[in-house]
Amino acid sequence: EIGGTVGDIESTPFLEAIRQVVTEVGRENVIYIHVTLVPTVPGSTELKSKPTQHSVKELLSLGIQPNVIVCRSDYPLPDDMVNKIALFCNIRPQDVIQNLTAGTLYEVPMMLEKNGLVKSVCHHLHLEEREPDHIQWLQMIDQVKSANKEVTIGLVGKYVELPDAYISVAESLYHGGLPHSTKVKIEYIQSEDITEDNCADLLKNCDGILVPGGFGDRGIEGKITAIRYCRENNLPFFGICLGMQMAVIEFARHVAGLENANSAEFLEDAEDPVIDIMDDQKDITKKGGTMRLGLYPCKLRPDTKCRNLYGEEVIYERHRHRYEFNNAYRAKLEEAGLTLAGVSPNEKLVEIVEVKEHPWFVGVQFHPEFKSRPNRPHPLFVDFVGAALQHKENQ
Structure with a gap:
């Protein structure tokens, strides 16, 4: 072309x-x-x-x-x-x-x-x-045309000046609205602009918040502030890759009592590096060698939101990240109420976190947007949009 x-x-x-x-x-x-x-x-x-x-x-x-x-x-x-x-x-x-x-x-x-x-x-x-066989495609077109509801999802990121940076996430959100006959309107919010003083005002029109992936420390405090607002105000939250890591840091700081929790990506000598490079990769000097890239299995724990959504014990999702949930803090965060809903089959890597007391608070280390299709929307996006719709109707 x-x-x-x-x-x-x-x-x-x-x-x-x-x-x-x-x-x-x-x-x-x-x-x-x-x-x-x-x-x-x-x-x-x-x-x-x-x-x-x-x-x-x-x-x-x-x-x-x-x-x-x-x-x-x-x-x-x-x-x-x-x-x-x-x-x-x-x-x-x-x-x-x-x-x-x-x-x-x-x-x-x-x-x-x-x-x-x-x-x-x-x-x-x-x-x-x-x-x-066009049956699925035609059904999907009918869903698009019959959409008579609307929700607003706030996408909190640092590359929002160029919305195409999040094109896969945006399309997956649109897909997720189809089974609910719902049009998804995306409000792009620059994470660097978010402070504790203006957070409520910036997010007031949103029915749900999604924090997508990314690299580097720019704008992370704004993301953490937005995530805290979601957790404390029962606003549906979906964290992907870096978004999941920010959710872990936020929970560690404000629920588990680890005030100095951080990621080794942003602060190498962090007092409580709840996000870190795996021990067996710390001696690898070339960055490409530490990237966890591609399709990997994930084992879902029973009685979790994600297990109910997928309907399977083992799922396969695509990854692109370098840092992981630090296993040294598993017990501490679980005691504080964080659910480790998905782990690698060998139990070494945390893939999904949830907050059970929250209507919809899910963080995933993988990228579900890479497997979503218009005629086969990803279950996480479908349920997230559904939760946002429910939140809007309850207001």
Whole structure:
């Protein structure tokens, strides 16, 4: 996929590269699909095909003949315009695919299939057409369209100026709202701006708070302050990776009596490093060697919220972190009321923490957002959004 506009200097080497692919693998193994904009004349619904013709002309000058043209427009293309584009762009009329503005993004694949994109691709690549099963996808689209409730989730992070930094978390929250017929509105909150004095005001419009992953000590005190507010005010809280570690630090400081609790990531000589690098990794000097990366099993303890949500004893989740819950503080924190809901199969690593007396307070060391899909939302996100909805209704 090459973005931008044909003729942009930035894309020239990439266009040349895909031109050469044909000679290397054979034309029968390559299909060029060109997406163009078919604009309307301001103040009317008249569509103009000239930009498409010009764009294809530019591509031809670079040695690339599109096999299929996908026309992005707000209004349906009349047959005479489809034939005109096909004639002047050297393709079949059935290879001019309409891509109209849709009510929801998830409708676009269905629209493209309905308008013949799959048939064109199979034709040019000599593939057998098959009948796909769209039942789950169509049900999910119905859920999106029928959403008649709304919750606001506060996402407390330090990269919020660029929301795409948390795109997987945001999408997973949207997925989590679908089973509840609920639209999720995300309020991005800069953790560096949070203080004890303004925390209640900054979070007052939120029905739940999520603290996502991250690295470094910038903005951590603001996150801890937000987490404390959630715990003390029964506001649903979901901590992911660094968010879980901040929840452990907050609980240690304000419930377990460890006022100087911290993470060795932020303070190497911390008096109470409740978050630390595992002992067997402390002598590894290269950072990449200490990263716990990839899919790992987690054993869920009975009578916990997460065990009930997953319905299984052993789950597999994706990780990307360096520091862990310090086992030296397990007993102290459990005595204070922190539930260690999930651990590694060898019992050495704490993966999930919960606060039982709280309506919904969960921290996970892994990244559940990496396994959430629009038609298969992750159970943690589904239940978190449900808890936020319940909190809103109880207000």
